[in-house]
Amino acid sequence: MITLWFFIWVFLWVMFFITDGYDLGLGSLLPVVARKEDERKLVHSAIGPYWDGNEVWLIAAGGMTFAAFPGAYATMFSALYTALMLVLVGLVVRGAAIGLRESARSESERRVIDYAFSVANLVLCILFGTAFANIFRGVPINAAGVFQGGFFTLLNWYGLLGGLFFTAALLHHGALWFMVKAGGPAAERTGRLIRWLFVGTAGLGAVFVFATGAVTGIARAVPDRPLMVIPLVAAIGGLLASTYFAGKTEWKKAFAGSAAFIAGLIFFCMAGIYPALLPSSLDPAFSVTATGSASSPLTLKIMLGVVVVFLPIIFGYQWWAARIFKGKAQAEDHY
Amino acid sequence: MLSDALFLSRLQFAVSTAFHFIFVPLSIGLALVVALMETQYLRTRDLEWKRQAWFWGRILGLNFVLGVVTGITLEFQFGTNWSAYSKYVGDVFGPLLAIEVTTAFFLESTFLAVWIFGWKKVSPRTHVIAIWMVLIGSLVSAYWIIAANAWMQRPVGFAIRNGRAEITDFFAVVTQPAAVIAFAHTVISCLTLGAFFVLGISAINIILGKGEAFFTRSIALAAPLALVFSILTAAGGHINGEEIAKIQPAKLAAMESHWETSSRVPIALLTWPDEKNEGNYIEAIKVPGLLSVMAFRDFNAEVKGLKEFPPEDRPPVLLSFLSFRLMVGIGTVMPGIALLAWFFRKRIAEKKLFPLRLLLAAALPLPWLAILAGWVLTEVGRQPWIVYGVMRTADAGSPITAGQALGSLVLLTILFSVVLAVGKIFIGRLAFSGPPGDDAPAFLREGGQS
Numbered sequence: 001m002i003t004l005w006f007f008i009w010v011f012l013w014v015m016f017f018i019t020d021g022y023d024l025g026l027g028s029l030l031p032v033v034a035r036k037e038d039e040r041k042l043v044h045s046a047i048g049p050y051w052d053g054n055e056v057w058l059i060a061a062g063g064m065t066f067a068a069f070p071g072a073y074a075t076m077f078s079a080l081y082t083a084l085m086l087v088l089v090g091l092v093v094r095g096a097a098i099g100l101r102e103s104a105r106s107e108s109e110r111r112v113i114d115y116a117f118s119v120a121n122l123v124l125c126i127l128f129g130t131a132f133a134n135i136f137r138g139v140p141i142n143a144a145g146v147f148q149g150g151f152f153t154l155l156n157w158y159g160l161l162g163g164l165f166f167t168a169a170l171l172h173h174g175a176l177w178f179m180v181k182a183g184g185p186a187a188e189r190t191g192r193l194i195r196w197l198f199v200g201t202a203g204l205g206a207v208f209v210f211a212t213g214a215v216t217g218i219a220r221a222v223p224d225r226p227l228m229v230i231p232l233v234a235a236i237g238g239l240l241a242s243t244y245f246a247g248k249t250e251w252k253k254a255f256a257g258s259a260a261f262i263a264g265l266i267f268f269c270m271a272g273i274y275p276a277l278l279p280s281s282l283d284p285a286f287s288v289t290a291t292g293s294a295s296s297p298l299t300l301k302i303m304l305g306v307v308v309v310f311l312p313i314i315f316g317y318q319w320w321a322a323r324i325f326k327g328k329a330q331a332e333d334h335y
Numbered sequence: 336m337l338s339d340a341l342f343l344s345r346l347q348f349a350v351s352t353a354f355h356f357i358f359v360p361l362s363i364g365l366a367l368v369v370a371l372m373e374t375q376y377l378r379t380r381d382l383e384w385k386r387q388a389w390f391w392g393r394i395l396g397l398n399f400v401l402g403v404v405t406g407i408t409l410e411f412q413f414g415t416n417w418s419a420y421s422k423y424v425g426d427v428f429g430p431l432l433a434i435e436v437t438t439a440f441f442l443e444s445t446f447l448a449v450w451i452f453g454w455k456k457v458s459p460r461t462h463v464i465a466i467w468m469v470l471i472g473s474l475v476s477a478y479w480i481i482a483a484n485a486w487m488q489r490p491v492g493f494a495i496r497n498g499r500a501e502i503t504d505f506f507a508v509v510t511q512p513a514a515v516i517a518f519a520h521t522v523i524s525c526l527t528l529g530a531f532f533v534l535g536i537s538a539i540n541i542i543l544g545k546g547e548a549f550f551t552r553s554i555a556l557a558a559p560l561a562l563v564f565s566i567l568t569a570a571g572g573h574i575n576g577e578e579i580a581k582i583q584p585a586k587l588a589a590m591e592s593h594w595e596t597s598s599r600v601p602i603a604l605l606t607w608p609d610e611k612n613e614g615n616y617i618e619a620i621k622v623p624g625l626l627s628v629m630a631f632r633d634f635n636a637e638v639k640g641l642k643e644f645p646p647e648d649r650p651p652v653l654l655s656f657l658s659f660r661l662m663v664g665i666g667t668v669m670p671g672i673a674l675l676a677w678f679f680r681k682r683i684a685e686k687k688l689f690p691l692r693l694l695l696a697a698a699l700p701l702p703w704l705a706i707l708a709g710w711v712l713t714e715v716g717r718q719p720w721i722v723y724g725v726m727r728t729a730d731a732g733s734p735i736t737a738g739q740a741l742g743s744l745v746l747l748t749i750l751f752s753v754v755l756a757v758g759k760i761f762i763g764r765l766a767f768s769g770p771p772g773d774d775a776p777a778f779l780r781e782g783g784q785s
Binding site: 048049050052053055056058059060062063064065066067068070071073074075076077078080081082084085087088089091092093094095096098099100102103104105146147295296298299302303306307310311314317318321324325 | 393396397399400401403404405407408410411413414415416418419421422424425426427428429430432433434435436437438440441442444445446447448449451452453456457496497499501502503505733734735739742743746747750751754757758761764765
């Protein structure tokens with residue numbers, strides 16, 4: 001049961017990264033790919049109907065951590081305190097900017113809003129990457145589950161490398177999403193960028209994977225769990241598929257490849273830290289584990305029922321809504 | 336106090352919730368108004384109703400987003416600032432939040448997107464269904480979060496095992512009267528706020544000479560809602576008070592500033608608490624037996640006084656007392672204002688009714704004040720407990736430093752102040768730009784297929 005919950009937990013984070021990941025990435029790219037107002041509007045049209053539903057996966061991942069692994073929720077969130085507060089600021093600015101832009105009256109107001117918007121997106125990409133790299137590697141928590149460092153503890157070279165790599169991967173992901181949803185000069189500009197984003201993602205990805213092997217316990221887990229190879233292969237295959245289909249301008253398939261890449265990699269890394277949800281870098285015995293932090297069997301059962309009943313319903317109406325918005329976005333899609 | 340991480344965490348949660356609670360009640364209230372307007376359009380095919388729904392819906396859209404972004408900080412804070420709490424009661428409390436996300440947040444966000452971006456993409460009927468789904472989602476969300484809060488007010492259905500509170504009876508947690516009663520009172524007051532918002536904004540627009548006919552129609556729809564819901568809010572508040580008398584006698588004593596246990600307890604209309612000397616500076620204009628009747632429906636009932644509880648178990652009296660009086664005062668006035676609005680709803684734009692329009696404009700902040708006061712009473716009145724009788728607030732914090740807590744408090748306060756200020760300006764633009772005119776989207780002049 002607890003292992004099953006671990007997979008549900010990982011699944012929710014994966015959903016967050018492959019959905020909100022594309023609008024975070026595209027939002028960061030806004031000033032690069034859009035030069036004129038109707039191009040910027042087009043970028044917002046490719047984000048507007050989706051970002052809020054995507055962000056809910058983050059809230060769901062957080063909420064399910066609270067419900068299924070309250071001990072991990074408490075330790076993880078208080079250990080990453082400053083990083084999470086900055087994430088909150090980023091999320092507030094990102095969302096508020098989208099809401100406010102619609103009733104901006106002048107070019108200069110839109111400029112300020114878009115500037116804040118893309119900076120917030122970029123900062124979020126970096127923060128999520130840094131936070132997750134630190135989770136993979138482990139943070140200094142003591143036997144009582146109390147964090148023994150500060151914000152700068154998280155800014156070690158591996159954490160920063162994770163930030164860079166996630167940013168590259170999400171920008172790549174977001175650019176592909178834009179190619180799926182848009183046409184015109186802004187899309188042409190994005191199309192030219194994609195090769196470089198791919199090179200960056202693949203290069204940083206390779207470095208990140210080797211670094212992960214060197215400084216985390218994830219690689220050591222592979223011999224015991226040979227099945228971990230599957231997500232890793234899926235990730236590599238997805239990345240190769242994304243560039244292959246991007247070359248043939250089959251953007252939907254390229255986007256799916258990128259999603260498989262992100263999902264596979266996160267799955268691989270998280271499977272490698274199991275049974276820990278948050279490893280301790282001081283002593284493996286201090287790690288916050290799934291078993292040690294899980295809720296009671298009754299609560300896990302109730303929550304499993306909720307997930308089994310509601311996830312299909314959610315996928316159902318989200319699929320229905322996605323069909324309504326299928327096809328290319330238009331700049332004047334705004335209400 | 337600035338070196339006390341717990342105090343700063345409390346302040347931060349209070350600040351975040353206060354900002355969040357400015358936006359959320361308006362989202363719930365406006366969702367109903369917009370849903371009714373668009374349903375009218377679907378029934379009558381009168382394009383005027385479509386324009387109404389679009390106008391108020393745009394305000395709803397922006398307000399909803401601001402509610403979302405301020406709300407996400409709250410979920411995070413249980414982990415960041417209240418980790419001891421999360422660990423101790425997460426088995427009971429966590430599921431309620433997680434179920435809220437699963438059953439409500441996806442629903443709201445998906446259907447709001449369909450509503451906002453789907454004017455030209457879906458049939459009028461689907462479009463109306465979308466806004467009703469948004470309303471249903473927000474009500475479902477409200478139920479779970481209030482059930483979670485009700486469990487903090489009156490913990491049921493759990494046992495202390497393995498050094499923490501574990502769920503034993505989920506059904507009892509979800510269906511306990513404290514949850515149902517608080518939900519009804521809170522949600523109805525949100526609906527009241529939405530109706531008063533439409534009345535106030537419409538009145539100001541008419542005063543400014545923008546679209547008399549348009550806003551008279553808005554008022555005609557909102558006035559009966561304001562009347563019915565403000566009366567129901569008062570009634571629900573009374574039932575809520577009786578529940579408090581049953582489950583939290585200390586809160587009742589604090590909100591009434593009632594010190595000595597006695598029977599046939601009066602309410603003094605003029606009172607000012609004196610916490611230091613365990614009494615009141617003034618108690619004047621007493622209505623005999625009123626408190627006994629209000630709390631227990633019995634003229635002679637005994638009501639426990641604050642002195643019954645050791646000082647360390649008493650909630651802050653002045654704050655509880657003042658927020659209660661403020662809420663009840665506003666709650667008493669609002670049905671009267673709503674009655675006037677309802678009586679003159681069709682003639683509201685007439686010249687001689689200027690004072691009434693002014694009154695509706697002036698009443699705009701009242702429901703917010705009442706709702707915030709009610710929330711302060713609910714939470715402050717529960718102190719010193721975070722979970723009543725089970726866990727003290729003092730034991731609930733995180734092992735974070737005061738510097739961290741101060742930094743995030745300052746950061747979030749500045750950020751939310753900016754969001755609120757800019758949000759108000761932008762909502763004001765939407766609200767006072769007059770009825771949708773020639774620059775409005777073309778679909779407002781078309782019926783659309785169904």
